[in-house]
Amino acid sequence: MLLLITLVLFALRFTPTAMAKTANPGCRTQCGNLTIEYPFGIDKGCSIDESFDLTCNLTSNPPKLFIGSGNIEIYSMSGHEMKISNSIAFRCYNESGRATYELIAWTNLETTPFTFSQKNKFTVIGCDDSALITGRNGLDFTSGCLGLCSKAGDVPVGYCSGNGCCQTSIPKGLKFYNVSLGSFYNHARVFSFNPCGFAFLGEEESFTFGGVPDLSNMDLDIKIDNNLPIVVDWVIGDNRNCTQATECKGNSFCEDEDTGGYRCICNNGYQGNPYLDPGCEDINECEDKSNISCYGICINTPGSYNCTCLKGYTGDGKIKDDCRPDAKDSKFPAVIFSVALVFGLLAILSGITGIFLGIRKRKLIKLREKFFEQNGGVFMKQKLKATGTSEAVTMFTTEQLRRATNNYSEERIVGRGGYGVVYKGFLPDNRVVAIKKSKIVDGSQSEQFINEVLILTQVIHRNVVKLLGCCLEEEVPVLVYEFISNNTLFYHIHHKSGGMSWLSWENRLRVASEAASALAYLHSQATMPIIHRDVKSANILLDENYTTKISDFGASRLVPLDHDQVTTLVQGTLGYLDPEYFHTSQLTDKSDVYSFGMVLAELITGKKPLCVSRINEEKNLATYFIKSMKENRFFQIVEPRVLSEGTLDQLQAVAELIKRCLDLLGENRPTMREVAMELEGLRKFTTHPWVKQQTPEESRSLIIEGEQSDLYDVPLIPYSTNEWESYSGHPKVEVEYGGTPPFEVFSLK
Known part of the structure; x- marks a missing residue:
């Protein structure tokens, strides 16, 4: 009888009804070598809803599994993650630069429960290629990447450095994307070893750049398609959360996804399908x-x-x-033994704790010394001592800055940039400071922070943000500035509710004059000339009295006294970047003049330098401004308030100054000193408003025309790379060639 019961229990344990369920009764669970688990299904009524329906193509050998009734093949399924087939954009050229093959790439998951995982990276392969990826993750998303190289010997193998291969991340929750590919010279200069350009989204850990062999492979798309899947995640209930969840069965819990929807997960010690009754089963x-x-x-x-x-x-x-x-025969009193054991353990524990704390303290000191040396602390001290500015910079400790920022609390963040995060801090002497900390551990970023320290220690000007000190004991270097409380000039120009009330024509001229004065000082009056290299309205701050402060010197360069230009890696912000510098890599003080000309154009028109929602030539403000000047319709693009407050002579003079600053040849541009003197002269020049010099009909016509559209409320419209290049003359990306990281993606949001 006992043997019979044992056999019955053994049989029940390994029968299908006793094993963990993967699907509803009567539903197929296999398609080729893939197992389909609920909430998915390949038969009618076998999935949780129609969005989880899959198709098994039995005509293939072996059978293939697809999402819904579409053509997106599923390669593998694991938990809440799948790997699907890829889509590659490519364009090939002949020796004369004519495109011979071309294909765009896109994948749409909007009707499915899937989103593209952040395990994927957007990749561009080519030596003369720029690619744009647009999509939606609740909001419109646009990003891009740029692959450049001039000779095969510059191309590394095994990783993407920007030379021949560029990679960038995608946002979480992306459900649709479209890829377009463009080229600067149609591969004519690199055709001998790179006839084609490729752009695609794929799993980062499955991709390894093969160097020149990949660049010369015209069938690289086939290799990528066969070896590089796209990873997708899935959730239940796109528009619901765990408070509305009813799908999670026994021994499981619900977990919300921050981009929408939720998942059911088995409790620790349990396994199975949390979406099917009776739920997850105990693990033996x-x-x-x-x-x-x-x-x-x-x-x-x-x-x-x-x-x-x-x-x-x-x-x-x-x-x-x-x-x-067991020690049953021991005559040693158990109470004495227990007390002795407890005290002995306490003594050992106290000793171990003391040793551990001592070791930890020594390790912490050594770690901070390591960070100090790694972040260039020794090099910085030598430089500061050589320039005689060591006393002007306070070396803060890690403890001081952590107390000042409440341990770098998210609530203290006041700004985020391409290279770092800025926190608001409070020092023990009640000073309010801005603390800039790099977001990533990278040698090139540390170099930029140290560069900013060395430059700012030589600058003493009321319109340049003041550096108070730095800390090199953290994993990434930290800079401490005076706190500028009134946001950026970009914010005041482009956010009506926040900054338009004070931004009169008189104040615009004052801000422009102060900024020009600061840049002129950097170019011609500093101990060694300094080129800012990233002049833009977002780097012009305003304090509580609306006084101008030039900031962000991480990209700046010192110019030796016997040189008038410096050959550098191209770096800057799209829309403000000097085209001559972009094409020649020769950085001069006239590069800052061009960027400042764009700031002046921004001030006088109220328009952003680049805006895809504007039509035709209006997308690129520089091109549109110069064309308006040539066609004598400059006053039609002037911001209405400026039009009503400025004088004819002032507006015309500023327009001519902008035109000279935006000249494509740097030698034809004025110096920043000349710009500053001209703006200061315009501030003192007064006459009647220009609209009073026109006839009533002319005045009324111009003012009405200026008020027909809202200059600040512009929607974001995706566009192709070719359209972008036709308006801007260069790809939509903030770039630094050849560095690490080589590219910083510039996205409009």
Whole structure:
């Protein structure tokens, strides 16, 4: 009888009804070598809803599995993650630069529960290629990447450095994307080893750049398609959260996804399908002791297990060699032994704690010394001592800055940039400061922070943000500035509700004059000339009195006194970047003049330098401004308030100054000193408003025309790379060629 019961229990244990369920009764669970688990299904009524329907193509050998009824093939399924087929954009050229093959790439998951995982990276392969990826993740998303190189010897193997291969991340929750590919010279200069350009989205860890062999492979798209899947995640209920969840069955819990929807997950110690009754089942840990620590008798419990010593032994069966024979015959008093054991353990514990704390303190000191040296602290001290500015910079400790920012609390963040995060801090002497900390650990970023320190220590000007000190004991270097409380000029120009009330024509001229004065000082009056290299309205701050402060010198360069130009890696912000510098890599003070000309154009028109929502030539403000000047319709693009407050002579003079600053040849542009003197002269020049010099009909016509459209409320419209290049003359990306990281993606949001 006992043998019969044992056999019955053994049979029940391994019958399908007793094993963990993967699908509803009567539903197929296999398509080729893939297992389909609920909430998905390949038969009618077998999935949780139609968005989880899959199609199994039995005509293929072996059968292939597809999402819905579409043509997106599923390669593997694991938990809440799948790997699907890829889509590659490519364009090939002949020796004369004519495109011979071209294909765009896109994938749409908007009607499915899937989103593209952040395990994917957007990749561009080519030496003369720029690519744009647009999509939606609740909001419109646009990003891009740029691959450049001039000779095969510059191309690395095994990783993307920007030379021949560029990679960038995608946002979380992306459900649709479209890829377009463009070229600067149609591969005519690199055709001998790179006839084609490629752009695609794919799993980062599955991709390894092969260097020149990949660049010369015209069939690289086939290799990518066969070896590089796209990873997608899935959730239940796109528009619901766990408070509305009814799908999670027994022994499981619900977990919200921050981009919408939720997942059901088995509790610790349980496994199975949390979406099917009766839910997750207990794992019998005692069946496979390789995953647990048990050196005695293992007893399975719901969600866990117990481990006891063998009979005749006492101790903890989960600890090796802890089970000891019973001491029943011992005559040593148990109470004395217990007390002695407790005090002995306490003494040992106290000693170990003291040793541990001492070791930890020494390790912390060594770690900070390592960070100090790694972040260039020794080099910085030498430079500061050589320039005689060591006393002007305070070296803050890690503890001081962590207390000042409440341990770098998210609530203290006041700004985010391409290279760092800015926190508002409060020092013990009640000074309010801005603390800039790099977001990533990268040698090139540390170099930029140190560069900013060395430059700012030589600058003493009321219109340049003041550096108070730095800290090099953190994993990434930290800079401490005076706190500028009234936001950026970009904010005041382009956010009506926040900044338009004070931004009169008189104040615009004052801000422009102060900024020009600061830049002129950097170019011609500093100990060694300084080129800012990233002049833009977002780097012009305003304090509580609306006084101008030039900031962000991370990209700036010192110019030796016997040089008038410096050859550098191209870096700047799209829309403000000097075209001559972009094409020649020759940085001069006239590069700052061009960027400042764009700021002046921004001030006088109220328009952003680049805006895809504007039509035709209006997308690129520089092109549109110069064309309006040539066609004598400049006053039609002037911001209405400027039109009503400025004088004819002032507006015309500023327009001519902008035109000269935006000249494509740097030698034809004025110096920043000349710009500053001209703006200061315009501030003192007064006459009647220009509209009073026109006839009533002319005045009324111009003012009405200026007020027909809202200059600040512009929607974001995706566009192709070719359209972008036709308006801007260069790709929509903030770039630094050849560095690490080589590219910083510039996205409009």
